[in-house]
Amino acid sequence: MGKLQSKGRRSASLYRQFGRAHEDTVTAITTVNSDLCLSGGRDKAVVVYDWRAGSVKQRLLGHDRDVTKVACVYGSSRLFSASRDKRALMWNLQDSSRPAQEFVGHDLVVNGLAVSPDGSSLCTGSRDNSVCLWDTETGGCLNKATISRNLVTHLSWIPGSACVVQTSEDKIIRVWDSRGLQVVQTLPPKQYIQVHCDASQDGRYCLTSSNGFGGEGCEATLWDLRQTSKKVCEYRGHLQSTACGLFLPTSTAASPLVATSSHDCSVKIWNRDSAACLVTLCLDGAGPLSSIAACDTTSLLCASFNTGIHLLKLTSCGGLELREAARF
CATH class of the missing domain: 2.130.10.10 (YVTN repeat-like/Quinoprotein amine dehydrogenase)
Known part of the structure; x- marks a missing residue:
């Protein structure tokens, strides 16, 4: 290396x-609460793991291809994952037998995943040049915006605001206002x-x-x-x-x-x-x-x-x- x-x-x-936790490469990780973490991997699995005790709590199976990103609101029971299968899924800690919600609308791999601080909205971004905003309760797409060459690599919700920051393969960093899904700020490439x-x-x-x-x-x-x-x-x-x-x-x-x-x-x-x-x-x-x-x-x-x-x-x-x- x-x-x-x-x-x-x-x-x-x-x-x-x-x-x-995984049988293959681990692609993404985040923390759920003071004891649990959430990870995704090339084995298509989303895993809830007790990092203090060293044990798998839940293995969530629902994606057809590699998991690319995971996200959650710290302390919440709602967990989110994105995948190369073009979908994002929502899971519930209390019922892991199947996804609680499915978000379908991208044409290529989903590489960006960010959830609002109150857990009501999910923002996803893809290599298809688009960013989508979803209602986590209904699974419905609230808005979709497409920008040429905006191959999304990551999304992060800005705490205390309605804005999401995004990186892309076009080297431009964008800040989106989720309320209208409009770019309100760009940083120098x-x-x-x-x-x-x-x-x-x-x-x-x-x-x-x-x-x-x-x-x-x-x-x-x-x-x-x-x-x-x-x-x-x-x-x-x-x-x-x-x-x-x-x-x-x-x-x-x-x-x-x-x-x-x-x-x-x-x-x-x-x-x-x-x-x-x-x-x-x-x-x-x-x-x-x-x-x-x-x-x-x-x-x-x-x-x-x-x-x-x-x-x-x-x-x-x-x-x-x-x-x-x-x-x-």
Whole structure:
């Protein structure tokens, strides 16, 4: 996967091995509540996993092809998944025997999936150049917008607002107002394809992740959503595509942090404001790292192509450290 940074700390073998969540590559992961995570994979399965106990709680089967994205409102019983089968599905934690709702309307793989903070609306995006807004109660399509060359790669709902931020293969970052499904803001195009986006909890910032190779591209970028063309800083150091980036929850006394995962097998933690890389963990043999999610201020979940899901622990005793605690 290319030569990793010499200062990168490699994962130790002192982790717990739990039962595997998926039989193949894990493509997406998010947290459901303080104990459960939701993941999707190339095995077509959507899995609810108790990451503290190390056990599968539910295996949700309904997609005909690879699952591309998963989403939920934290603490809710409604779970969502998107797939290469051109569909998005809604599941209920209390009844997992079949999907609670099906959202059909895209012509190609669904790569974007974002649910509104109140769980009433779902936004999906596809390689068919379209973005759709759905009523989660009825499954009906409320609106659909198509823009030429807008091959959607990811969607993220901005907390506390009606807006959704979106990345695309045309390298343009768009902000949609879901009420009319209109683009209300665009950020300057990057040199490489933007593959992932995340919005900060206060709704002020957006983080996008870049495709690339050999250290070219491969960065994450922080944007100020209050200023249309304002690029705050870039986080550079990965040697291959940065597949995912997110804002980490922090205590009020701590400096804000950003986490990124890359196809170069590494996870990096950054100071959000200074863009300084604080710690790097290299997960040897994991292959490309596809997705990360924050459980709390000290726990991260990282999905990989080869070795399932990794539970990472972030500690600050005598300096910031990141280590692998479990694998499943």
